[in-house]
Amino acid sequence: MERRVVITGLGVISPNGTTLADFNNALKHGISGIRHQPDLAALGFSCQIAGKPELSDARIAEYFNALEIRNLDATGIVYGVIAALDAWADAGLNFAAADEPFWDCGISFGTGTSGIDKFRWAMNKIDALEVRKIGSSVVGQVMNGAVSAFIAGKIGLGNQISTNSSACATGTESVIMAYERIKLGTATRILAGSTSDSGPYIWGGFDAMKICPYQFNDNPEKASRPFSATASGFVPGAGAGALVLEDLETALERGAKIYGEVLGGHVNSGGQRGSGTMTAPNSVAVKRCITKALESANTFAKDVEVINGHLTATAKDGLEVLNWKQALGRYKDNFPFINSIKGMIGHCISGAGSIECVASVLQLYEGFIFPNINCEDLHPEITDLIDAGKIPQQMIKKDFSILAKASFGFGDVNACLILKKYPNG
Numbered sequence: 001m002e003r004r005v006v007i008t009g010l011g012v013i014s015p016n017g018t019t020l021a022d023f024n025n026a027l028k029h030g031i032s033g034i035r036h037q038p039d040l041a042a043l044g045f046s047c048q049i050a051g052k053p054e055l056s057d058a059r060i061a062e063y064f065n066a067l068e069i070r071n072l073d074a075t076g077i078v079y080g081v082i083a084a085l086d087a088w089a090d091a092g093l094n095f096a097a098a099d100e101p102f103w104d105c106g107i108s109f110g111t112g113t114s115g116i117d118k119f120r121w122a123m124n125k126i127d128a129l130e131v132r133k134i135g136s137s138v139v140g141q142v143m144n145g146a147v148s149a150f151i152a153g154k155i156g157l158g159n160q161i162s163t164n165s166s167a168c169a170t171g172t173e174s175v176i177m178a179y180e181r182i183k184l185g186t187a188t189r190i191l192a193g194s195t196s197d198s199g200p201y202i203w204g205g206f207d208a209m210k211i212c213p214y215q216f217n218d219n220p221e222k223a224s225r226p227f228s229a230t231a232s233g234f235v236p237g238a239g240a241g242a243l244v245l246e247d248l249e250t251a252l253e254r255g256a257k258i259y260g261e262v263l264g265g266h267v268n269s270g271g272q273r274g275s276g277t278m279t280a281p282n283s284v285a286v287k288r289c290i291t292k293a294l295e296s297a298n299t300f301a302k303d304v305e306v307i308n309g310h311l312t313a314t315a316k317d318g319l320e321v322l323n324w325k326q327a328l329g330r331y332k333d334n335f336p337f338i339n340s341i342k343g344m345i346g347h348c349i350s351g352a353g354s355i356e357c358v359a360s361v362l363q364l365y366e367g368f369i370f371p372n373i374n375c376e377d378l379h380p381e382i383t384d385l386i387d388a389g390k391i392p393q394q395m396i397k398k399d400f401s402i403l404a405k406a407s408f409g410f411g412d413v414n415a416c417l418i419l420k421k422y423p424n425g
Contacts, residue, residue, distance in 0.1 A: 005182045006422060008256040009091025009244030011083040011193075012358045015051030015237050015345040018059070018082075020090065024362050027370040028395050032221040032344050034235055040207075043200050047212035049220035051237030051346035052198050053079060063154075071137035074115030079240035079351065080147040080195030081154065084109065087242035088155055088191060092256060096156025106159030106187050108178040109148045109242070110170035110194035112350030115141035116201045147195055159187045167409030168310065169267070170194045171241060171353025172417050176265035178245045179417075189246040196351035198238030206236055211314065224347075226311040226340040227375040227382055227391050234312040237346030241354030243361065258422045259365045263402075264296030265417040276412040281316065283323050289414040290327040290406065297418035301328040304336050304418075305400040306369055308360040310408045311340035312347050318381035320408070325385050335386040336404075337396070343373040353407040353415065360405045364421050367399040 010020055015033025017023030026033070034051045041048040055078065063082050064072060072078065084107075096102045119142045122134050140146055145163040152161045160181065166173050171194035178192035196202070206212050213232040216223030225231040251258055268289045270282020294301060307324060311317050324338070325331045341359050348355055363369055371394050378388055399421070406416040 002183050003185060004248040005179045005245055005262045006248050006251050007243050007259040007262065007361055008246055008251050009087040009093070010259060010358050010361060011086030011090060011242040012240070012355055013053045013055070013079040013083045014239045014355050015053055018053050018055055020086065026344065027341065027359055027362065028368060030344060030371045030373040032373065034220045034223055034346055036217065036220050040200060045200070045204070045207045046214040047207050048217045049223055049235060050203060051235060051348065053239045071135065072141070073118040073121065074141040074146065074197065075199065075238065076111055076114055076195045076197035077141060077147050077150055079238065080109060080111070080193065081150050083193060083195070083240040083242040084151045084191055085154060087244050091244040093244070095154070101156045101158030103158040104188035105157045106190045107148045107152055107157055107161045108164065108174045108190055108192045109151060110164040110166070110174045110350060111144055111147050111196065112165060112167065112170065113197050113202065114144050114146045116197050117199060118142055120201060151191065157191070159190070165350065166413050167411050168349060168352055169407040169409035169413045169415040170350040171355065171357060172405060172407040172415040173267050174354065175243060175245070175262070175357055175417055176267055176415060179262045179265060182245055182247050188250050189244065191242060192245055193240060193242035194351050194354040195240035196238045196349045202238070202349070203236040212236060222374055224313050224343045225374040226313045226317055226343050227372055227378055228313065229377045229379040231313040231317065234314055234342065235346030237348040239345070239348045239351045239355055241351065241358040243354070243357060259361050261420045261422050263299055263418040263420050264293060265415065266292035266296055267415045268292070269414065270412040272412045278411055281319070281408050282412055283319065285412065286323045286408060286414055287327040289416045290324065290404070293404070293416035293418050299402060299418055301330065303402045304328060304404050306363065306403045307336050307338040308356055308403060308405045309338055309340050310406055312342055318379060321382050321385050331385055333387045335390045337369050337390050337392060339370055339372050339392065341370065343375065356407070357405055357417065360403050360419060364400070364403050364419055367397060369396040369398055371395050
């Protein structure tokens with residue numbers, strides 16, 4: 001028998017909040033975490049702003065021992081471990097005893113790269129014929145599975161430990177993967193999420209592609225503009241989100257707080273056919289992903305009340321709204337409310353989907369729809385499709401039941417997740 005899957009813990013490291021409470025407050029009040037980055041200016045970047053989480057040394061020391069900190073040079077691992085351990089604690093769970101792991105608990109935690117600064121440092125040592133000075137900590141930071149290995153070791157997880165990587169769809173995909181494993185009964189509990197490194201060696205390629213806005217270097221909080229007629233590209237960001245998923249029966253037995261239920265989801269690709277390319281979505285695949293997610297969730301399109309979209313503040317925002325309209329068969333005042341957190345934090349690349357999943361769950365659990373910022377000049381291409389009131393620019397207090405969260409990634413990959421308010425949430 002397939003199990004019902006619920007969410008019992010949340011953790012987040014975001015440019016606009018590095019605790020769940022601060023992030024939640026920033027969501028509700030439309031607080032931006034995008035700042036000018038002096039290192040990008042010094043390196044001659046056109047876009048000299050980014051959404052970069054601010055973590056003190058004291059905060060990091062709560063999660064890593066002195067030896068780990070001394071050799072640690074991987075921001076994505078730092079973000080991911082803190083978000084994951086916070087989610088585990090938020091779920092009211094403990095670490096495993098020293099002699100045996102939690103055999104029924106695992107990890108599905110994604111990333112795009114790992115320890116790119118550490119990798120660069122190691123390559124420079126090799127080029128300088130100093131390979132013996134690299135030390136023993138490099139492999140444990142630069143392998144893609146490093147973040148999952150760190151988390152698993154700290155908690156003591158003994159089920160499947162996996163790291164997925166699907167560009168901007170990574171975080172949402174990781175939640176769907178966790179959901180499917182629990183639903184089939186091969187795990188009781190999985191820590192799902194994703195993370196992204198920060199810094200010039202991650203963001204430089206996007207700056208070189210000229211898809212990041214340079215006009216707002218002196219006004220960074222206004223730079224990321226989903227839905228806007230003056231949107232001029234995505235602001236790079238970084239961070240991590242984490243969610244504890246477990247089967248409903250186990251959650252009820254231990255009296256866990258239940259944030260919401262995962263009803264279903266779907267992952268696919270447009271194959272870079274038709275309109276799809278490495279950087280552009282195949283609309284047929286996007287719409288198929290949405291409709292297949294609804295089928296998986298046994299949910300009708302008419303029941304979706306809120307969409308948390310991908311919506312990156314590029315020329316493709318209008319196309320995304322059109323795809324939603326056509327997939328759901330809903331438009332103008334019949335369209336669901338829709339929002340994008342990227343106006344506040346930028347595009348956190350492989351960490352984006354999981355941070356946005358945390359934001360989606362908070363909305364569902366607490367009964368609010370967070371505002372879209374920097375879109376006072378809504379693009380007419382979008383308002384021709386849906387009513388402006390469906391793109392809230394102030395927080396709306398509203399109890400609702402069904403939210404669709406989607407992420408569409410580089411390489412023409414898609415992931416869509418359907419979430420439901422739990423009756424006692």
